[in-house]
Amino acid sequence: xGLAKTHIQSGQGAAQTDGNIITTxxxxxxxxxxxxxxxxxxxxxxxxxxxxxxxxxxxxDLSRFGSEAIRFSPRQSDLLIVSGRISIKMMPVLKxxxxxxxxxxxxxxxGACASCGGVFDTYTLIQGVDQFIxxxxxxxxxxxxxxxxxxxxxxxxxxxxxxAAPKGIEVAYE
Amino acid sequence: xxxxxxxxxxxxxxxxxxxxxxxSEALLAQRETRGRVGVVVRKEQAYxxxxxxxxxxxxxxxxxxxxxxxxxxxxxxxxxQFDYARFMVVYQLYSYQGQCRVQVKVPVxxxxxxxxxxTGLWRGANWLxxxxxxxxxxxxxxxxxxxxxxxxxxxxxxxLRKDYPLRGxxxxxxxxxxxxxx
Numbered sequence: 001x002g003l004a005k006t007h008i009q010s011g012q013g014a015a016q017t018d019g020n021i022i023t024t025x026x027x028x029x030x031x032x033x034x035x036x037x038x039x040x041x042x043x044x045x046x047x048x049x050x051x052x053x054x055x056x057x058x059x060x061d062l063s064r065f066g067s068e069a070i071r072f073s074p075r076q077s078d079l080l081i082v083s084g085r086i087s088i089k090m091m092p093v094l095k096x097x098x099x100x101x102x103x104x105x106x107x108x109x110x111g112a113c114a115s116c117g118g119v120f121d122t123y124t125l126i127q128g129v130d131q132f133i134x135x136x137x138x139x140x141x142x143x144x145x146x147x148x149x150x151x152x153x154x155x156x157x158x159x160x161x162x163x164a165a166p167k168g169i170e171v172a173y174e
Numbered sequence: 175x176x177x178x179x180x181x182x183x184x185x186x187x188x189x190x191x192x193x194x195x196x197x198s199e200a201l202l203a204q205r206e207t208r209g210r211v212g213v214v215v216r217k218e219q220a221y222x223x224x225x226x227x228x229x230x231x232x233x234x235x236x237x238x239x240x241x242x243x244x245x246x247x248x249x250x251x252x253x254x255q256f257d258y259a260r261f262m263v264v265y266q267l268y269s270y271q272g273q274c275r276v277q278v279k280v281p282v283x284x285x286x287x288x289x290x291x292x293t294g295l296w297r298g299a300n301w302l303x304x305x306x307x308x309x310x311x312x313x314x315x316x317x318x319x320x321x322x323x324x325x326x327x328x329x330x331x332x333x334l335r336k337d338y339p340l341r342g343x344x345x346x347x348x349x350x351x352x353x354x355x356x
Contacts, residue, residue: 088349089326123333123342124325 027163034078034104035160038067039152041077041101043094046084048111048143065153074100077148078158080133081149083110085118086126097134104166106159108152109135112142134167189233189276194217197223202256203279212277214256220263220280221290227267227276229293233278235267241302243282243310245336256281261312263289285320289318309334 032099044052056062071077075099086094098107109129112118115138117127129135136159137152159166165173189211190204200219215223225233227235241296244262246252253260259281267276282289292299298340303314304323314320322329329345331338 088345089324091349122340123338123345125346127346 004060021173025088031163035157036066036121037069038065038066038079038156039069039071039077040079040081040107040153041072041074042070042083043096043097044081044083045090046088046111046113046143048083048114050150051143051146052083052110055149058145060150062150062153065150065157067153072162074098077101078105079153080105080107082107082114082129082133082135083143085113085120085123086129088126089124091126091129091132094129095132098168103169105168106132106136106166108137108149108156110149110152111144111147112140113161116143130160131148133165134171136167180242186194188272188338189227189274189298192230192233193223193226194327196226199215208215212279214262215246215281215326217280217282217289220278221292221295224265224267224278224292228279233269234271237268237270237300238298239268241306242308243312243334245310245334246254247336253254260284261287261310263294263306263312271319274328287311288313288315291320293332308332311335 005109015144024074042049042052054060055067067079078101080098080101084095099106108117113120113125115135117125119142121127126132129139135142137155139148139149139152187206188224189207190213193204193213196217197215200215200223201213202216203214213223221343227233242264244264245260246262247260252262256262261282261284263282265278265280267278269275280289289312292304293303293314293315299325300318303317304320306312307314307317308322308324309332316348321327325333326349331343333342
């Protein structure tokens with residue numbers, strides 16, 4: 001849809017083309033493609049992962065938003081969904097998976113545990129994965145409903161369409 | 175319902191009777207509440223008692239349900255009962271034959287934190303004992319591979335002890351994420 005909008009605006013500007021030639025920017029086309037074909041890397045460690053599975057299944061059907069191609073290899077994915085508790089022993093694994101994902105990459109921190117430790121304020125639990133990896137979108141809830149995850153994916157899509165850099169790149173250039 | 179109750183009522187005294195007959199010197203205490211039987215045995219005879227419970231053809235407690243421990247350091251009433259033994263190692267056994275359970279407790283003093291491993295009797299005890307070691311620091315002598323199972327290998331302290339702070343000793347902040355072998 002973003003591309004269609006670009007057509008019209010460009011078409012109006014160039015009177016002699018009769019709307020048959022599209023002028024746009026490479027970035028916009030690329031972002032349009034990225035936004036509609038997000039490949040998520042699921043990192044499900046707790047009950048949030050059950051909601052994530054429901055989101056991907058037929059009833060909620062995340063493929064309507066172009067991100068149903070779940071990859072269990074970080075090298076093939078560009079959206080990390082952290083859904084569940086992360087312990088100090090698990091955090092190095094998560095960090096490594098994040099590092100293995102090719103740029104540009106986005107991160108959703110799903111649910112209370114991933115975002116802030118949730119009710120598990122204990123010796124072994126990371127109190128928010130954003131202490132170690134940059135997070136683009138947080139989802140509240142324990143666990144969040146599938147609609148919340150769809151909303152988060154759409155927020156990531158809006159962020160991509162707007163041309164804003166992923167949080168990871170922002171952090172790298174700070 | 176009645177039938178189940180019947181089995182429990184029948185089987186429960188049997189284990190206590192047989193233990194009293196064969197291992198009376200090992201028994202420190204025993205109790206029976208609504209068909210649930212528990213015994214406290216001396217550490218020195220613990221292995222022999224557990225072996226007896228498993229191998230006796232009438233009892234046949236062949237299934238080791240769980241091995242865990244209790245830190246009684248803040249329970250004065252419990253501490254006094256067993257000569258100020260800080261820990262209580264707990265074995266939960268189940269007999270498919272008699273369809274009944276028995277709980278075996280072994281008091282362990284803080285200055286001698288070793289208990290004989292029962293991996294020779296039940297192979298399933300391997301990870302259960304490792305977890306008890308990980309959480310309470312109790313050494314199971316004769317265990318084939320006694321190392322941490324849940325916490326990272328270089329973790330210090332035993333987190334389920336009562337003197338371990340709930341929020342830890344700063345591991346969440348100081349844990350070395352780069353050093354870990356992933």
